[in-house]
Amino acid sequence: EWSGLGYNMRAMRLWRTANIIATDHHGVVPTEPSTLRTLPGIGRYTADAVACFSGSAKVVPVDVNVGRVLARVIHGRARGADVRPENLRKSAEAVAGRASHRDIGLALMDLGATVCTARGPxxxxxxxxxxxxxxxxxxxxxxxxxxxxxxxxxxxxFARGRIVAALGRKPQTVAELLTLLPEQHADRLDSYLSALAADGLIEGDGEIVRLAGDSG
Structure with a gap:
């Protein structure tokens, strides 16, 4: 269950993406990276991973582990963060060459997770x-x-997750929500509520706040 963990937008984007796939793609998840990146919440890595492992796209997804391996072996740097992302992707494509991009991607992930680790390689x-x-x-x-x-x-x-969890129980006044948050969040409550409303997660009339679509 995701409620209260602070991943509310991920759930919303997943729901929106599922609807788009159902209506625009006949219920079939796209396997082209460029198409996948048009879906809500799908970034470069997720698109490349889905395309690589579920389709036949000639792309290697570069996560933290893969980036570290490539940075060290190809570029002589300790971390993926030391190398421009585009250069890491080019290196991944060069390593894969004509081989199975899926197999190369899985091998690099395993190598980074078990051998070429961040600490104690x-x-x-x-x-x-x-x-x-x-x-x-x-x-x-x-x-x-x-x-x-x-x-x-x-x-x-954390604060957004606490707010959504409370509203999942019942509508709350702004004053009630204020008591649920640690003191350091008090002056940011308005910005949290505005952001949650902009994301389509909550609604209110200025005094009472509720989850979007909750008429209770």
Whole structure:
């Protein structure tokens, strides 16, 4: 169950996408990346993954694991974030060549998840170690700095999820919603409500807020 987890828009986009597939594509999920990217909530990676693994498109989906492997073996960088996304995609296509893009995609994903890991890569077990540019230049660390992750309770996703969960029980006044959120969210409640309304998830009359379509 997704309610309360902060993934409300994913559910809405999934519903919209299902409707579009049913009405515009005769109930058949498209397998062309360009068509998939026109569907709500479908970005580059998801489109490439569906096209690669469900269709026969000559494309390799580049996730975090695949990006890391390509960045190290081809570009001599520690992380996928150190290389431009378009260059990673070009590298993936070059690696696949005339081989099965599906098999290459799965192999790169497995390699990144089990051998060429973010921490403690098992280079001696890597089939690409002889060709690895990162290994050849002495394993330089990433040039990209990372910031500590924000505690989930302080994020807008947490607050939006808490609001939707409360409205799923019954309509609420703005004052009631305010009591459900940690203090640091108080001055952002109006922006949360505006965003949820713009997404089509909630509606209200200025005082009472309810889920869209809830007449209770």
């Amino acid at each position: 098992r280079c001696d077990a890597c089939p690409g170690r002889v060709l690895c540019a990162w290994r050849a230049v002495g394993f330089p660390q990433s040039a990209v700095t990372t910031t500590p992750a924000q505690p989930f309770e302080e994020t807008a996703r």
